[in-house]
Amino acid sequence: MNVFSRMRRALAALGAALALAAVPLLPGCGGGATGLGEVVIGLTDADGDFLAYQVDVTSLTLSRADGTQVQVLPLSTRVDFAQYTEMTEFLTAAMVPDGVYTGAEMVLDYTSADVQVEVAGAATPATLVDADGNPLAQVTMAVQLEEMDHILIRPGVPAHVVFDFDLAATNAVDLTIPAAPVVTVDPVLLAEVDADFAKPHRLRGLLDRVDLDNSEFTLHVRPFGHHGAAHRFGDFPVAVDGQTAFEIDGVAYTGADGLAALAALEPGSPVVAFGQVQRALRHMLASTVRAGSSVPWGQRDVAHGVLTSRLGDQLTLRGAVLSFDSGVGRPDLLRDTLTVLIGPDTIVTGPLGAPMTPADLSVGGRVTVVGDLLETAAVIAADLSVTPTLDATQGKARIEVSHAHGLVVATTAGTLTLDLRALNGRPVDIYDFAGTGATPADDSDPAAYRVDTGALDLSALAAGDPVGVRGLTAPFGAAPPDFLAMSLAQPPVEPEPRANLTIQWHPADLTPFTVSAPGGLVPDLSASPHRHHVVVAGAVIDLAGLGADARVVPAAEGGRYALQAGGALRVFGDFATFQAALDAALANGAAGRHLTAHGAWDGPTATFTADVVVVNLRRAAGGPDPVRMPPGLAKRLFGM
Secondary structure, three states: OOHHHHHHHHOOOOOOOEEEEOOOOOOOOOOOOOOEEEEEEEEEEEOOOEEEEEEEEEEEEEEEOOOOEEEOOOOOEEEEHHHOOOOEEOOEEEEEEOEEEEEEEEEEEEEEEEEEEEEOOEEEEOEEEOOOOOEOOEEEEEEEOOHHHOEEEEOOEOEEEEEEEEHHHHEEEEOOOOOOOEEEEOOOEEEEEOOOOOOOEEEEEEEEEEEOOOOEEEEEEOOOOOOOOOOOOOEEEEEOOOOOEEEEOOEEEEHHHHHHHHHOOOOOOEEEEEEEEEHHHOEEEEEEEEEHHHOOOOOOEEEEEEEEEEEOOEEEEEEEEEEOOOOOOOOOEEEEEEEEEOOOOOEEEOHHHOEEOHHHOOOOOEEEEEEEEOOOHHHHHHOOOOOOEEEEEEEEEEEEOEEEEEEEEEEEOOEEEEEEEEEOOEEHHHOOOOOOEOOHHHOOOHHHEEEEOOOOOOOOOOOOOEEEEEEEEOOOOOEOOOEEEEEEEOOOOOOOOOEEEEEEEEEEEOOOEEEEEOOEEEEOHHHOOOOEEEEEOOEEEEHHHOOOOOEEEEOOOOOEEEEEEOOEEEEEOOHHHHHHHHHHHHHOOOEEEEEEEEEEEEOOOOEEEEEEEEEEEEOOOOOOOOOOOOHHHHHHHHOO
């Protein structure tokens, strides 16, 4: 397992994504190739404080060791990185000239970006500036690949690359004026080559053909809003097995029965598949497939969000992402509050098409609703003060799997009581639990949130432990329990909940660490007046209030540690080397702007064990570039 594979295991919080696999050679490729090979590429992001982070990805270019530049993105694509927190979005496919690729460059266009920060539980549009305080336009992110992570493209031997766009490290959020947040953007793009562990991919497309004999089907890839695009995104095969779960036109199937039902659909029917890309076999192995009317493409208006309150047949959704039936290909819009009207004729299903009723739509649930917006797309897009209304009385609602995070209060056989800190990533104070209980006294209480865990093992949990729970909210008006668990994120059954650490020094600090040693860093919080916290299982821990110095130490195995300055990034696979370069940069007059880390938090010792650390530096006037590599090292690693 290479170091980036180990890092991937540590980055459970990482998010959104694009992925590439196989179409004819794209325009703009350099010459000199002796053949073509296949590359599967993904782009992902790490968690930040953003409810929306829509930006246009205008190009993605791979750099071969001989200088050849290969463009692998066929169309400019608008991506909301904040909406993809648990998977990789399959974007396109490309056949590229064979050879060794040593770097990549991605261009983001922020001219019409929609970035909204969560402030006191509400989405608030942010002003975007670069490191010098100038308004953003186009931003170029470059990444050089270490020798161990070079991309080797050979005919018949596909490669797999994932690019991580780390939102937390890229963006410094200034909430000095809460109603007018300012986000300073200094891009962080990391790369992982031939990972043996990856988040699930989502592949969206139109059905091409079904091969019953070989248990697979092929899709014309149509990512994001490119539903009507021509065959520029390529085709990709999807394999199924006896465990693959299907939902086709609202009916659930498994394995071969599902594939047969898929074969009965017309070519061109919409399909969404979830699973893992198996590069050696050049296909995705699907765990879940949705098709036909179970995919809400172009059939009326669609909203995705979390249900935060319910009054009779009127629902309130927060963080609602809207897609419009009148605008195939138009970017989705985020409106933080949406009213949904339901009725007895609303068709409600659960995960994988399980039949449910409107009574199952309860506070805290994550839902997808299909209906008719009473306002036009133009009105909604133009006026942020408008709370749109979606009429789903003759529509559909799908209840998705939800995620609850909190601290253990108590455990008994089959029951876990939580001090709930977040539901589906949103703070609990945005939810109104009135009516969730069989009586008002039974309404859900975030301080004592009752989770039915069935036969799940709770023996490793103790009071105060952070824990994550996946499952469904109980039907409205039926609590207790409040939540029905499908799985727990707890040691030792699963990796413990991942933690994110953020420290901003404002103004930039010439001595940002009180201790800097090969074994770890101790940040100086005296120059960090605004942001100095750890977030784990939805709980926000203020480092300034611990009564002890917080320490950031490297993980025992693997990891990526980076210095960033002026749009450039230098990545290290060894913490001691990273720390020495950091000390050298500070000794030459650089100043610390912010530190972001991902890993595990140990409260009793105030220790953050990090698999990823990014320190953003301000270059000293007239001083050396803090992220420039020694020429000999650059030549050895990148053939420069």
